[in-house]
Amino acid sequence: MSAIDLSSYFGLTAMTLLTLNIMIGLVMSVKYNPVRGWPHLRINTFKIHNWTAYIALTIATIHPLIILFSSTAKFTFLDILYPVNAPKQPWINVLGALSLYSLVFVVLTSYFRRELGRKKWKTLHFTAYATAALFYVHGILTDPTLKDAPIDFFDGEKVYVELCMLLVIVAIGFRVRWQLGQPPPRVHRPKSAAARKS
Numbered sequence: 001m002s003a004i005d006l007s008s009y010f011g012l013t014a015m016t017l018l019t020l021n022i023m024i025g026l027v028m029s030v031k032y033n034p035v036r037g038w039p040h041l042r043i044n045t046f047k048i049h050n051w052t053a054y055i056a057l058t059i060a061t062i063h064p065l066i067i068l069f070s071s072t073a074k075f076t077f078l079d080i081l082y083p084v085n086a087p088k089q090p091w092i093n094v095l096g097a098l099s100l101y102s103l104v105f106v107v108l109t110s111y112f113r114r115e116l117g118r119k120k121w122k123t124l125h126f127t128a129y130a131t132a133a134l135f136y137v138h139g140i141l142t143d144p145t146l147k148d149a150p151i152d153f154f155d156g157e158k159v160y161v162e163l164c165m166l167l168v169i170v171a172i173g174f175r176v177r178w179q180l181g182q183p184p185p186r187v188h189r190p191k192s193a194a195a196r197k198s
């Protein structure tokens with residue numbers, strides 16, 4: 001197995017874990033209860049969501065670093081950090097790098113969510129959707145042999161990434177529908193001095 005093949009497997013594994021992570025995040029955001037509903041089991045969704053994020057971040061960081069061990073790719077460490085002038089597919093690699101940096105942002109802000117406060121953290125957490133868009137497009141458009149070959153959208157690995165993306169898009173649709181069905185948030189108005197006296 002070449003270094004490029006190994007790097008590609010690391011990329012696919014990170015994408016799989018992040019798909020699972022996002023699906024669980026969506027389940028939590030609609031307050032789904034897995035004890036009352038299917039699969040009627042006590043599942044610690046928060047713990048799974050947390051750990052899939054940490055493991056995916058580790059694997060996604062290793063994924064581009066493996067390319068440094070390829071004798072044919074000729075990537076330098078700078079091409080990994082800032083792929084604008086990378087020897088192959090620079091812009092598709094820029095999407096991958098941006099996706100990794102935004103993943104670091106989502107994980108770091110979540111680590112400090114108590115300090116940030118729920119409202120600010122939650123707003124920042126929506127960055128996760130941009131992260132997902134970046135890694136799905138990067139995964140679909142990259143040539144796995146790093147030879148700038150035309151993309152075969154029906155290749156097994158590409159179909160797998162496309163199906164994961166479709167699953168997340170459909171789940172986001174359900175999440176938006178759930179949100180639209182929620183009552184508007186109650187605005188807290190402090191009582192006026194006159195109302196307090198009476």
Ligand code: HEM
Nearest residue numbers: 021022025026028029049050053054106107110111128131
């Ligand atoms: C380890 C760090 C993380 C923690 C502690 C965390 C925590 C949470 C929590 C508590 C929720 C539920 C929010 C609610 O109930 O409204 C959530 C939702 C979500 N999380 Fe995370 N998360 C982490 C990392 C990630 C990562 C890396 C991604 C994907 C790149 C992600 C994607 C999502 C998504 C898509 C939602 C649903 C957001 C919504 O539409 O409301 N999370 N996360």
